[in-house]
Amino acid sequence: LSFMMENLTKPVIFTGSQLPIGLLRTDGRENLITSIEIAAARENEAPVVPEVCIYFDNKLTRGNRTTKMSAEHFDAFSSPNYPPLAEAGLHLKFNYNHIKYPKEAKKLIVHKTFDNNVAILKLFPGINRNFVQAVMRTEGLRALIIETFGSGNAPTYRWFLDDIKGFIRDGGIIFNVTQCHGGSVEMGLYETSREMLAAGVVSGKDITSEASVTKLMHLLGKYKNNKDVLKHLSKSLSGEMS
Incomplete structure (x- = not known):
């Protein structure tokens, strides 16, 4: 809401x-x-x-x-x-x-269009390529939230990075969110996340998984162009991230 x-x-x-x-x-x-x-x-x-x-x-x-x-x-x-x-x-x-107070009184705008072509991929030790590709190849999928380890780290398998690059190259958006309940994604802090950052993966910072799903559904429903989605994805819209 x-x-x-x-x-x-x-x-x-x-x-x-x-x-x-x-x-x-x-x-x-x-x-x-x-x-x-x-x-x-x-x-x-x-x-x-x-x-x-x-x-x-x-x-x-x-x-x-x-x-x-x-x-x-x-x-x-x-x-x-x-x-x-x-x-x-x-x-x-x-x-x-x-508390988030409005800077000035503006007319309430209710956004009703949401795009639910979003999925979550929770990483785990031993994750295999068939599973990852099955998620990425979901028909109509526009955005993928990857729940990573710690401060945004992921496996360094060559195939994993290749699949991420391929998904983004084909027009998909990938949002990096930590599995931890507290703390924040800091992409580039460790080597395992540097290549993801270079590939175009967006940092979710300290956003929750729940908020990341609804934020993406909202932005994908509001904007059809990925450039517009990406422009707003890394910004705080309603105080959901630092």
């Missing part, structure tokens, strides 16, 4: 519960009540948090910076690369310096 709603000036807060709201120990009631309170919070006649957010277990986080970490615990969501926008205790404490 953060990519769909350009020039957003109002809070959009997602919440839920790990236990159904009808159960005695549910976390749903507190999550819902505090979400409403945050959404209604105003200062100087303006919303305090004009962003797409997730509220869970006493923390408000930016939606496109957040990933689900647990199916078991109440603190199910985490924003490892960006601080919470607010924290709830006896009082609501807003982290104003980390």
Whole structure:
């Protein structure tokens, strides 16, 4: 939604519960009540948090910076690369310096066209060429997110680099995103990522895998020319990357 709603000036807060709201120990009631309170919070006649957010277990986080970490615990969501926008205790404490405020009031633009010809390739030790090529040769595929090791590293097999170059040469886009929950891709830091950088692979920096998928779907739906997609892919559109 953060990519769909350009020039957003109002809070959009997602919440839920790990236990159904009808159960005695549910976390749903507190999550819902505090979400409403945050959404209604105003200062100087303006919303305090004009962003797409997730509220869970006493923390408000930016939606496109957040990933689900647990199916078991109440603190199910985490924003490892960006601080919470607010924290709830006896009082609501807003982290104003980390909230994204519009520089000027503009008309809301809702982008409804998304292109889902995007795939994720998660690297693993021993990955073979047949598997990689099966993904890259998916009919209609326009962009591939590669989940790499550490700070953006990948196998140095000659065939792997050749297939990356071939995919890009044939009009595809490759986005390098780390498998790690925290930290950032730094292409060129180690030899294993230098050739990927030279081939035209785009660094995802500290973006989450979830945000990388929706960002690419949004950009591919908005622009038909790869040059326009690439121009915006490495930039922060809605605070999703540093």
